Amino acid sequence: MSWDYIFTVMKPMLEGAQMTIFMFLFAIVLSVPFGFGITLIMRSRFKPLAWIAHMYVYVMRGTPLLLQIFFFCFGLPLLPVIGEYLVFDRFVAAAIAFILNYAAYFAEIFRGGLLSVDKGQHEAAKVLGLTRRQTMMKVIIPQMIRVVLPATANESITLIKDTALLYAVSVHELLYYAQAAVNRDGQLIAFFIAAIMYLLMTLVLTLLFKGLEKRFSFE
Known part of the structure; x- marks a missing residue:
């Protein structure tokens, strides 16, 4: 096996890696704020809305991500009446699945982070005359971030690996090109x-997350 072969195999795989990274960035940038929004809705005093948010998290976490990708890629167009308006590029359809799925996981992580903040922090902020928004932005969220960073790091690492599921819907990411090289040449080097x-x-x-944890550490 020559270095020429390795470089030949790596060229398309590097292109696939760009797609992998793009999907990761696209999903993480949108799922994190969406997940935090779901967390706030889950804590809403309006019970029907909170119940819907809880059910959303339950469904998205309780069904396989691959199944969700298949649904958004192949299932949406089959819906009666509106299906013809829901035909997306496979990358876009898969991205929707990733965002909705990971938003549910991040929502649970953030909910746990908010619950970990002592209730006395709310009372102290109220005594200081802070509004509810100021309390959340200046007191609660900074403490929550410190708590949730390790779990967020784990989910982010899982996300970068889960992008390999794009192979199942023929999106040309890293694993797609690796499998193509193995099938073509009968050699495992691409894997x-x-x-x-x-x-x-x-x-x-x-x-990156080690650096963030160090930055938000109060020790």
Whole structure:
């Protein structure tokens, strides 16, 4: 096996890695704020709305992500009446599935983070004359971030690996090109290269979140 072969295999795989990273960034940027919004709705005093948010989280966390990807890619167009208006590019359809799925996980993480903040913090902020919004932005959320960062890091690493599920709907990401090379040449080197690329991506995320944890540490 020559280095020329390795470089030949790596070229399309690097293009696939760009798609993997793009999906990760697209999903993480949208699912985190959406998940936090769901958390606030789950804590709403309007019970029907809170119940809907809880059911959303239950359904999205209780069904496989791959099934959700299939539904948005192939199921939406089959819906009666509105199906013809819900035909999306496969990348877009898969991205919707990723965002909705991970928003549910982040919602639970943020809910746990908010519950971990002592109720005395709310009372102290009220005594200081802070509004509810000021209390949330200046007191509660900074403390919540410190608590949720490790779990958020784990979910982010899981997300970068879950992008491999795009292979199932023929989106040309990293694993797609690795599998194509293995099928074409009958050699496993492409899988090893893919594994190294995923490890490098997770390493970058790990270092990033380590830095964030250090920054938000009160110790």
